[in-house]
Amino acid sequence: MTSTPNRFRVPLSVKGAIDCPYEGKEMLNLPTFNRGTGFTKAEREEFNLVGWLPPSLQTLDDQVDRAYDQYQSIDGNLAKNTFLMSLKVQNEVLYYRLLEDHLKEMFSIIYTPTEAEAIEQYSRLFRRPEGCFLDINHPEYMVRSLSQWGTEEDIDYIIVSDGEEILGIGDQGAGAIGISSAKAALMTLCAGVHPNRVIPVALDVGTDNQHLLNDKLYLGNRHARVRGEKYDDFVEQFINTVKRLFPRAVLHFEDFGLPNARRLLDHYRSKLSCFNDDIQGTGAVTMAALLAAAKLIGLNMHDIRIVIFGAGTAGTGIADQIRDFLATQGISEQESYNHIWLVDKPGLLVKSLGDTLTPAQKPYAASDERWTGVDTSSLLEIIKRVKPHALIGCSTKPKAFSEPVLREMAKHVERPIVFPLSNPTRLHEATPEEILEFTDGKALVATGSPFDPVNGKEIAENNNCFVYPGIGMGSILSRSSTVTDNMIAAVVKELASLAPSHDDPDGALLPDVENIREISARIATAVVLQALKDGTARVESLEHVQVPRDFDGCLDWVKEQMWLPKYRPLRKVFIS
The missing domain is CATH 1.20.1370.30 (Hemocyanin, N-terminal domain)
Structure with a gap:
C-alpha cells in the first residue's frame, strides 16, 4: 500500500x-x-x-x-x-x-431525439446533479466552483452551454446541463476521452421560457434571460477562469442562441483552443456529406448551387463551412457567396433587409434587383429561380420541403441533394420516405436524426457526433493553441473519404454510427496532423513526445490514448 x-x-x-x-x-x-x-x-x-x-x-x-x-x-x-x-x-x-x-x-436514446425530451423534463426528472452550475447572480463563486474539478493537469475538455437554443427545442435554462453532460458522455464513448477529464458546464443566466418560469419544480434562476453587458462580463469571467485554471483544456461551445453563438466564437477563438459545435461541427459534417454526394454524381464544386432553409446558428455555420471549403478549391470568398442562398423567416435573405440581418447572415444576402418579380417568401419560387443541386434544412419547420418543392428540384437536377437536418425528428422538414417518393427515388438524402432504411436504402445520419469528438480529441492530443479553419477542413475531407457511397452508389453519404470510435480516431488523427502542419500544436514541447507524421503511425498513437470501458486493477492507497 x-x-x-x-x-x-x-x-x-x-x-x-x-x-x-x-x-x-x-x-x-x-x-x-x-x-x-x-x-x-x-x-x-x-x-x-x-x-x-x-x-x-x-x-x-x-x-x-x-x-x-x-x-x-x-x-x-x-x-x-x-x-x-x-x-x-x-x-x-x-x-x-x-x-x-x-x-x-x-x-x-442518449442523444437526439430522446435527450431533447429529457432536457425539457430536466427539473422534473432531477435525481442527482451532474456537471458544474455557474450562476450569473453569483459570479464570485466561479473560481471555487470550477477549481473543485481538478488542477490544470486533470482537465482536458470543457463543454459549456447557456441553454438558449437546445436541440431544436429552444430555451431550456438550467436544463443546459443536460446537453453539456450528454455531449461529455459522447466524448468518452466516441473518442475515448477519459470521463473524469471532462467538465460539463451550464451557465445559468435565466430563461425566457415562460413555461419553465411558471413551473414550481423548475430548478434554475427564475428571471428573464440576462443579456447585454452583464451577460458578456459573465462569459468573459468564465473564459478567463478557464484559461487560468485549465490552460491546456479545449473549450466546446454548445447550443448558444443566435445573438451570441457566432460573436462569442469570433471573439474568443484566437484567445484559446475552442470551437462551437453548432457552427463548425454542424458545418463540417454537412460539408462532408455534401462532398460525398458531389463525388457520387460527378458534380464539380465550382458549379454547385445550394439553398439553405433556416439561417440561424446551424444554417449560417453550414454556409460558412461551404464557403471555406470552396476557398480550398480555388473559389474566392466573394465568388463563393454566389453559390449559396439563405432563406429564413422573412424568406430569401436580401440586402434590403439591412440591419434586421445578423452579422453572420449579411455576407450571403442576395441583390434585390436580381429577384424583382419573384415571391421571395415562397421556397417553391426560390427553388424555381435558383435550380439548386442541394437543399439543406435547419429551420425546425416540419413539412417545409413539400411535394411541390421536391418535385421542382427534381425537374432541374438529375440527383437532387436533400438534407432535412432539424432536430428532433418531429421537426424535420421532410422524411426520407417523402423525399424519395417525391423525387422518384433520385434524391441523395442525409437527415439530422436516425431514420430506418427506405426500400433497402440506408439513410445517412448527419450527426455532429461524426466530427466533434474527433475534433475535440485531436485538439486535446495535439495541445493545439487554437482550432483553425484548416483543422476543420481536414476533418471534412477525412469524413467524406469514409462515406459508404464511395464504394456503393446506393450506399449512405456518411458512415454508420456503429463505427463511431474508429471514425473518431481517424478524425482526431487528421486534426493532430493538421495542427502540426499549421504550427498550432504544442504537444511536443509540452508533453515531450514525438508524434508520428504519417497517418497510420499517428492513428496508432491516437488510439493508444483512448480510454476503454474495462475494469482495471485497483491499488489501495492512503490519504496522508
Missing part, C-alpha cells in the same frame, strides 16, 4: 492500475470506482466490501447482459434514457461498456 497527497486526485490515466483511497459503502457510491458484483474476491477483502455485496463474482460481460435485460424491459424511450443516466452515476465503466456493445440501438 502507498500513500498519496492530502488532496486526492481522481485516476486519469487510460492504462495500468488505478489508485483508490476509498473502501466499503463509500466506494460503492462512487461511479468512478464502483464495480458492484464485478469486484474480485481479493478486492472485496482489501477494500472492506465483504458483506456489502452478494457472494456471486461476476464479469463485466455478465453485468452488461443483466443491464441490457433491464433496459429491454423498460417501456418508452424517455424511461430508457432515465435508466441509462441512473446507471451512469452508479457504475461508470458498466455504463460505457453497455453503450459500446449496443451503440446503434441506444444512440438515439
